[in-house]
Amino acid sequence: MKKIVYLDCTSGICGSMFVGALLDLGLEWQKLTAELKTLGLSNYKLNRKKVTDQGITGTLFLVDCEKEKKHRKFPEIEIIIKNSKLSQKVQKKVLEIFWLLAQAEGKIHNCKPSEVHFHEVGAVDAIIDITAVCIGLDLLGIEKIYSSAVHLGSGEMECAHGRLAIPAPATLELLRGLKCYSHGIETELTTPTGAALLRGLKASFETQPKMCLEKIGYGAGESKLAIPNFLRIRLGILETEPTLVSQNFEVIDEPLEQNLEKETLTLLECGLDDSSPEILAYLRESLEENGALEVMIIPAQMKKGRSGHLLRVVSKPITAGLIQEIIFRESSSLGVRKQNIKRLSLSRKTCEVSLKHGNVTVKYAYKKANPKTISNISPEYESCKAYATKHDLALKKAYQEAYEAVFSQSNL
Numbered sequence: 001m002k003k004i005v006y007l008d009c010t011s012g013i014c015g016s017m018f019v020g021a022l023l024d025l026g027l028e029w030q031k032l033t034a035e036l037k038t039l040g041l042s043n044y045k046l047n048r049k050k051v052t053d054q055g056i057t058g059t060l061f062l063v064d065c066e067k068e069k070k071h072r073k074f075p076e077i078e079i080i081i082k083n084s085k086l087s088q089k090v091q092k093k094v095l096e097i098f099w100l101l102a103q104a105e106g107k108i109h110n111c112k113p114s115e116v117h118f119h120e121v122g123a124v125d126a127i128i129d130i131t132a133v134c135i136g137l138d139l140l141g142i143e144k145i146y147s148s149a150v151h152l153g154s155g156e157m158e159c160a161h162g163r164l165a166i167p168a169p170a171t172l173e174l175l176r177g178l179k180c181y182s183h184g185i186e187t188e189l190t191t192p193t194g195a196a197l198l199r200g201l202k203a204s205f206e207t208q209p210k211m212c213l214e215k216i217g218y219g220a221g222e223s224k225l226a227i228p229n230f231l232r233i234r235l236g237i238l239e240t241e242p243t244l245v246s247q248n249f250e251v252i253d254e255p256l257e258q259n260l261e262k263e264t265l266t267l268l269e270c271g272l273d274d275s276s277p278e279i280l281a282y283l284r285e286s287l288e289e290n291g292a293l294e295v296m297i298i299p300a301q302m303k304k305g306r307s308g309h310l311l312r313v314v315s316k317p318i319t320a321g322l323i324q325e326i327i328f329r330e331s332s333s334l335g336v337r338k339q340n341i342k343r344l345s346l347s348r349k350t351c352e353v354s355l356k357h358g359n360v361t362v363k364y365a366y367k368k369a370n371p372k373t374i375s376n377i378s379p380e381y382e383s384c385k386a387y388a389t390k391h392d393l394a395l396k397k398a399y400q401e402a403y404e405a406v407f408s409q410s411n412l
Contacts, residue, residue, distance in 0.1 A: 001237055003140070006208045007147040007198075008232035011221060012189025015129025017231040018197060020061040021219030022136035023048055025235050035135045036128060038085035044124050051220045054228045058218025061132075063125035071117040074102040077127065079361075082350045086135070088261060093134045096318060097200035099291060101192060103322065104173040112289050126193055133197055144238070147203040149179035153189035171195045179205040185225055200318065211236035260344040260367065265293065266320040267341045270333040271300065273308030280309065283330045290326060291319035314341070346375050353405040357391045360384050360402050377406050 007013065007021075023029065033046055044065035051060045077098050081091050102113035109116065118126075137145075152167040152175075159168065166188045167175075174195035213236040221229040272280070280297055287295045294314040302308035311331070315323045317340065327333055346365035353362050361383040365376040379402035388398040 002143045004144040004146060004209070004211060004236060004238045005142050006211075006234040006236075007145065007203065008234070009148050009150040009190070011225065011227060011229045011231065012151045012153060012191075013194035013198065013231050014191040014221065015126060015133060015193040015197065016061045016063070017219040017221050018194070019129060019132045019136065019219065020048065020059040021217045021231045021233040022133065022140065023061060024059040024217030024219060025140065025215050025233060026217075027136045027140055031139055032132060032135060035086060035090075035139075036132060039080060039127070039131060040083065041080070041124050041127065044128070046128070053220065053224075053230065056218060056228045056230060058220045058230045060220040060222070061129075063128050065124045067123075073117060074098060074114050077118070079350070080127065081131070086131070087138065088347055090131070090134045090138050092263075093200065094131050096316065097130050097134070097196050100174060100200050100318070101170065101196045103290065103319075104170045104192070104196075107173060108169045113291075114289065129193060130197065133201075137201070140235075142235070145198075145201050145203040146209060147198060147205050149181055149205065150175065150195075150198065151185070151189050152180050152182045153185050153187050154182045155186035155188075157188050168192055174199050178203075185227070187223060187225070189221075202318070208234065209238060211238045261347055263343050263345070264317065264340050265343050266315050266317045266323075266338065267312065268315070268320065268323055268327065268336050268338050269310065269312045270327065270331075270336045271302055271308055272311055272331055272333060273302040273306045274332050275309065279331070283311075283327075286326050286330050287313055287323060290322055291315055292323055314343075350380075353402060355387065355398070355401045355405055358387060360387050360398065362402055362406055364406070377403065379403070 005025075011017075023032070029048065036046070044063055047062045047064065049060055049062075050057055078095060081094050081098075084091070086094070099113065101118070102116045105116040105118070106113040152171065155166050156163055157166050157168075166186075167182075167190060168188070170192040171190055171194075174192060175190075175198070178198065180190070213234060215235040217233045217235070219231040219233065221231070223229055275283075284295050284297060292313050292315050294312070296310075296312040298310040298312065300308050300310045311327070311333070313323055313327070320338065324336055324338070327336055346367060348363055348365045350361060350363050352359040361380040363378045363380060365378075367375060379399050384398040384402060385395060387393070388395045
């Protein structure tokens with residue numbers, strides 16, 4: 001038994017419509033707003049109201065906030081999310097969606113994802129929309145998302161980069177390989193945020209699967225269209241057939257694993273026997289900039305006694321395709337071995353600690369059962385490097401001060 005939703009995107013999709021649809025399904029307003037407050041954002045008000053459009057009634061979700069002049073980068077949004085009190089599951093999903101946006105914008109503007117200046121999608125309302133969707137899906141216990149083809153709209157629009165054709169370049173980039181269309185409506189129906197939600201939440205694009213239909217919700221858009229402007233969402237239970245258990249089963253020691261974070265990652269590896277050190281260094285840099293979690297280049301003896309290297313890359317499944325493309329583009333590899341792996345890890349939290357001349361960022365890890373007991377401490381390299389450079393200190397001195405601050409400050 002699996003709780004699923006099916007999205008009817010005949011009027012496109014954006015973040016606020018998705019939130020409105022979840023509220024219309026029964027997402028509790030008080031619980032949602034309480035979770036959003038932990039983001040620590042200010043100067044905004046949330047509202048929701050029932051609206052009727054061409055005989056259909058749904059919920060309109062609104063974020064009223066001041067227009068910001070500052071444009072955030074991904075690392076700034078990452079700090080906001082990681083410093084919140086959202087669950088690790090919700091934090092992970094929100095950051096995956098923003099990373100997809102960063103990759104799409106980076107490709108369009110020919111810059112690293114971490115250097116992308118988010119304009120509209122870095123504003124308070126966009127951060128709230130994306131986070132609210134992830135919170136709502138988690139609170140409602142929804143495990144899988146299915147979607148119709150996405151209506152994009154057409155025409156032209158004004159944005160931070162001037163006047164552009166609809167759909168926006170980032171929207172198209174995020175929807176590559178997914179089902180979409182444009183027909184008869186001259187306005188933007190699907191936004192980059194909406195496209196990133198579909199991609200990041202791994203929506204399956206197919207007709208509605210067989211399910212026991214329980215509820216239907218309508219999330220309203222703000223524009224008046226020739227058609228009812230709603231994202232319709234169908235909530236139901238998918239009854240799956242029992243599966244046969246393979247004889248090659250894995251024995252799991254649940255008592256040892258229950259206090260650890262579990263996630264499925266992708267391992268890609270290949271042998272390289274004719275690459276110079278410069279090529280390997282650039283390959284590592286490119287992989288890390290595009291979402292690789294681990295990159296290992298291990299000396300190895302290849303066929304016919306040649307010296308070479310074993311390249312092993314660990315990434316999230318959603319970025320594995322991009323990682324594979326980079327390996328083929330930047331190395332001499334003709335083939336890549338690819339498999340899903342399970343990773344067990346300690347829960348982690350990032351915070352700032354005060355040193356003699358300023359603050360640095362420190363990451364500490366703990367088991368879920370006892371978050372007050374620190375299992376591991378790791379000052380962030382870039383933060384310590386900036387601190388040491390600014391105050392003319394040795395890097396090891398900055399690390400030493402950071403460790404001393406962790407143990408002396410009571411909030412940890």
